Amino acid sequence: MTQTTSRIFDDFARLMNDAAGVATGVRREAETVMRAQAERVLRELDVVTREEFDTVKDLAAAAREENEKLEARLAALEARLAKLETPE
Template sequence: MTQTTSRIFDDFARLMNDAAGVATGVRREAETVMRAQAERILRELDVVTREEFDTVKDLAAAAREENEELKARITALEARLATPDAAE
């Protein structure tokens, strides 16, 4: 009887081990399909990539800084023109 019981448990353990392997494979396949679907949807929505966003963000920051510098120069020039000594 112990031989039969041990074999039943061995077979059951092997079956559970195989089922766990199959479940892992199914999970990986599902993740792959979901990732592909998400990427397809994002492509269709024409969403920008992180790299593109960061590039535009850096360009905007540089433009903002240049605007501030030009604004300061204009203010200084206007102040110089407003003084009576500048007319000479």
């Protein structure tokens, strides 16, 4: 009787082990399918990639910096012009 009980437990343990392996495989497959579906949806929505976003962000920062320099230069030139136009 003990050998039969032991064999039943061994078979049950093997079955649970196999079930865990199958569950892991199903989980991986589901993740793959969901990831592919999400990528397809994002492509259809024409969402920018992180690299494109970072590039445009850097360009905007550079343009903002250049704009600030030009504003300062314009203010200095306007001040010089105002001095020249002021009668003494």
